[in-house]
Amino acid sequence: MKSKSLTYNSKSQWVLAILLVLISLVFITPVIYAIVTSFKLEKDIIGSSPTFFPRNPSFENYRYIFERRGVYLLYYYNSTVITIAGVLITTVLSTMCGYAFARLPFKGRNVIMGFILFIVTFPLAVLLIPIYIMEYEVGLLNTNLGLILPNVTTVLPFSIFVMRGIFRSIPKELEESAEIDGASVFATWWKIMMPIGLNGISIVIIFCFYNIWGEYILARTLATQTPAMPLTVGLTLLRGEGWSYGILGAVIFLALLPPVIIFMIFQKQLIEGITKGAIKG
């Protein structure tokens, strides 16, 4: 990287460092603030001289959520079920479809792909109206399945393009030698291509995870009753309930925990995924 940097001057490096620290602080402070507030007591939050860090750290807010607010745990449960099922289904579908688009030429394949890309630019609101009517008629509104299916569809195009790119970059010789050994198309995909494409699969899993976990518009429209809501929609209702900021901080922290943990562990794959999907897709 050294040879690629624009400036070697140590003074400008210092200026850069200070600016980067400031920018990083701006980005991280709101989240840190929510976390520290979740350990504060109500009287310290709205007291006469508020402080950034808690004066009397306590788990009071968390205790309240787990003991008194079952509905919050229900939101958490719904988000978990929808996300895990959505990620699993998308992974299977996108690895199969991506492989077909990369290595199994059939008529009309490019037309289908172009059309999918075209649809992605449409605002979800346009598709949402028929989806709502459809789910109303078959009784899928306010069910987890009713959210899993359209969620899978919204993350599918990106996932397919990532997998297609990954499979394309695997040398053809590997596949051909498997075929000579008598492997069927399915076996070639499952035993040769999938293990080599593991890196791409992890990209798809992370992308789908944080997108489905954070999805809002589908959830708000298709899950209108409290027991069916995932976190993203359920928590927006808290505003009206006049909860204390401490409890709000605690629920936000708990809701952010899964995607942030995943981000910390798989940051490299996330960055690679954004670059691959957006540029090479």
Next chain:
Amino acid sequence: MYSASVAGRILNEWLIPHKRSVILKRTQNLDHRRKVKASMGVIFTFPAFLFIFTFMIYPLFTSFYYSFTDYNYVYDKKPVFAGLKNYISAFSDKDFIVTMKNTAVFASSYFVLVMLLGLIIALMLFSFKKGTGFFRTCIFMPIVVPISLAAILFNWVFAENFGLLNFIIGDVLNLQQFTRGWLTSRSTAMGTIVLVTIWSTVGFQTILFLAGLQSISTDILEAAKIDGANALQTITRVILPNLRETYVITGIWAILTGLKVFVQPSVMTGGSPGNATRVMYMHIYDNAFEYFEMGYATALGFILSIIILIFSLINLRINVKEDD
């Protein structure tokens, strides 16, 4: 299994060329293999296609049809064909015109800011010699924060009483005269929503710009340095023109995010104060799911789609060179 064993035989026979019958057989077998692959291709694509058909293609066409009908989901049993009525009345709908203006304000200021900041932050990370792991983690982390939760979080940061920003301005910097209800005052509400959107999306743009910067060959940068170009000259004359491909993608993302904005104003202000932060998407959404005017709402949705398409094409036109 059958097809693969055939392939094995083909390869054995490949070792004995010049035999016409063998060559003939080989082409037949290859032909067969291609057919098997094509049909497997259809089978492998089918499950994903089923999802995309049911939740994208079918809704898109149905929606297009609804946009030419009178269809209130509560009162009407069936959509009744109404020609272009919905499209025409959209342009005399004063509320819609207001939301169009608001969306234009949001999208244009968001576009300029996110492109500039994304590029600047990427350039800074790119130029910094020491490890940038910590900075990257902080700047990219908001990407995984669900946008609706970011909205709740910032509602609180920008709150008039006990909000973090007013706390910093008033109590830390002692500038009480500058504290205000950032989201409840007409002059700052939309700007605040733009900033929140920047917070949650600029990391994404930065990643794309960084990838673009890293793909610029070291030779060009070295050459600029040898020619005695300073940092600013290198950026404006060498780096910026070489990022053309990146502008195509970052531009499209910025256009899509800007014009499709919905969650942030919807959660943070609900369109208030007055209708200062009411955007097109919100008007579409409310027509559909508050008043159940499905015909009218879909027409509005297609108007928004056309606007998105036009700007995406303009972006392509500007940044994709004629020769490629």
